Amino acid sequence: MEQENEKISFSSTLYPPTQFKLALIPLGIALNLAVGTIISILKIPIYMDAVGTIIVTLLAGLGAGIATGVLSFIIGGVLTNPVLPYFAGTQAVIAIYVYFLAKHAAFSTTFKTILSGIGLGVIAGIVSAPIIVYLFGGITGSGRSLITAYLLATGKNILKSVILTGAAAEPIDKTFQCLLAIWLLKGVPKSFLRRFKSLSLERNNLI
Amino acid sequence: MPYSTHISVHPKVRGISTILAIIGTLFANDIIIMLFAWLVLLIPLFTLTSTMRSHGRFVIKIVAPIFIILLVVWGWLVGAPPGLQPGSSSVDGARFAIFISLRLILLGGIFQLCFLSIPYDKLINTFRQWGLKGNWLVVAAGAFTIWPELKLRGEQILDARYARGLTPDRKLFSRIQQFPFLLRPLLTWAIRSANDRTQLWDQRRLILKLGRRSSQKYHSSFFINAYVLLISITWLIINLLFI
Numbered sequence: 001m002e003q004e005n006e007k008i009s010f011s012s013t014l015y016p017p018t019q020f021k022l023a024l025i026p027l028g029i030a031l032n033l034a035v036g037t038i039i040s041i042l043k044i045p046i047y048m049d050a051v052g053t054i055i056v057t058l059l060a061g062l063g064a065g066i067a068t069g070v071l072s073f074i075i076g077g078v079l080t081n082p083v084l085p086y087f088a089g090t091q092a093v094i095a096i097y098v099y100f101l102a103k104h105a106a107f108s109t110t111f112k113t114i115l116s117g118i119g120l121g122v123i124a125g126i127v128s129a130p131i132i133v134y135l136f137g138g139i140t141g142s143g144r145s146l147i148t149a150y151l152l153a154t155g156k157n158i159l160k161s162v163i164l165t166g167a168a169a170e171p172i173d174k175t176f177q178c179l180l181a182i183w184l185l186k187g188v189p190k191s192f193l194r195r196f197k198s199l200s201l202e203r204n205n206l207i
Numbered sequence: 208m209p210y211s212t213h214i215s216v217h218p219k220v221r222g223i224s225t226i227l228a229i230i231g232t233l234f235a236n237d238i239i240i241m242l243f244a245w246l247v248l249l250i251p252l253f254t255l256t257s258t259m260r261s262h263g264r265f266v267i268k269i270v271a272p273i274f275i276i277l278l279v280v281w282g283w284l285v286g287a288p289p290g291l292q293p294g295s296s297s298v299d300g301a302r303f304a305i306f307i308s309l310r311l312i313l314l315g316g317i318f319q320l321c322f323l324s325i326p327y328d329k330l331i332n333t334f335r336q337w338g339l340k341g342n343w344l345v346v347a348a349g350a351f352t353i354w355p356e357l358k359l360r361g362e363q364i365l366d367a368r369y370a371r372g373l374t375p376d377r378k379l380f381s382r383i384q385q386f387p388f389l390l391r392p393l394l395t396w397a398i399r400s401a402n403d404r405t406q407l408w409d410q411r412r413l414i415l416k417l418g419r420r421s422s423q424k425y426h427s428s429f430f431i432n433a434y435v436l437l438i439s440i441t442w443l444i445i446n447l448l449f450i
Contacts, residue, residue: 019342023401027353027357028397029353030357038383055394067346071347077318077322081265081269082315083311083315135311136311137289137304138289139273145276180390187395188398192395192399192402
């Protein structure tokens with residue numbers, strides 16, 4: 001462990017750690033946009049727009065994670081869908097959730113990652129619900145709108161329908177995203193990851 | 208993003224009028240006024256700033272499908288707008304679908320107009336005027352320019368896999384099948400690239416350079432600034448009056 005810490009502190013002296021972490025933000029944004037775009041081309045009925053946010057939060061901490069998430073949705077708004085920026089708050093909540101869970105080793109095993117993903121989905125669903133209700137009238141145009149439409153047709157009120165839809169669909173998305181983020185990080189050479197001197201990576205057995 | 212045109216709005220005016228226009232739209236509840244704002248105010252501005260194509264894509268590809276689903280759900284399935292007894296008024300349900308679609312068009316349109324009309328050579332200056340300084344200015348500038356670089360890397364990985372015979376052809380479906388093989392090298396490249404960027408950041412005094420570039424005087428017309436600001440203030444007042 002001591003040797004490991006030595007390695008961490010040695011590599012972190014190579015470049016200024018703050019700037020190194022900040023330099024990762026644009027790349028996390030690009031990753032968010034790339035994965036999201038590929039999934040939307042595939043027409044898979046899930047959202048994959050937070051993988052970069054999760055990875056940057058694990059690598060570079062809370063501030064960088066929030067910046068990645070929020071900027072991703074602003075730039076996504078410019079490049080693809082101009083209503084995305086109104087969901088930037090959800091990305092900030094995702095970064096906060098991942099940061100605090102990572103501190104408690106919630107991504108150290110596959111089972112724990114799945115549980116964390118489910119929790120993340122429920123929280124993201126609740127946070128997004130008021131925006132979906134107010135801005136979109138409950139319908140976002142994705143496959144999950146069918147669930148909302150069914151619930152609305154059964155007489156449930158709009159907020160309840162959107163929250164229930166989110167709680168049912170989001171955990172699937174977010175679990176996939178957490179698993180994908182951890183799988184990707186496991187594929188990166190550990191010597192690279194050590195440069196981040198990240199406690200989250202250490203506690204989740206990623207370095 | 209267009210290069211400098213004769214229409215140049217000062218970044219601070221651009222930011223303030225965007226915020227005022229968004230707040231105004233959030234208060235808007237009259238379909239006719241919203242339709243008027245879109246057709247008479249937004250569309251001419253899109254045409255003047257040569258960004259009409261992006262806005263058209265947004266309306267056709269994103270809002271139109273949502274509008275159809277909203278119309279089916281609220282106008283037919285539920286048969287009433289939210290808050291009313293289901294089946295009580297299909298016409299009001301359909302009106303709600305139109306209202307939401309128009310609000311989406313306006314909110315998305317205002318956002319598009321704010322960012323897409325920034326001349327490419329004034330992007331850094333605009334961020335600086337919006338209060339981004341030092342490291343964060345570099346982050347914001349990098350965020351807007353990284354996408355083409357990542358796309359290029361992705362293409363290179365696909366080309367390499369094709370050259371080795373790991374991809375049967377270059378059709379869309381085959382390229383999509385390469386998705387998992389694309390992600391890991393991309394992430395590793397991203398981290399390596401962050402490393403390189405940090406070196407550049409440090410050695411070439413990137414922050415100072417960007418700071419100098421962005422502190423150049425911003426030339427913009429007083430009349431255009433006043434006009435844009437006036438439109439957004441009027442829009443806000445109209446909507447506050449019609450609540």
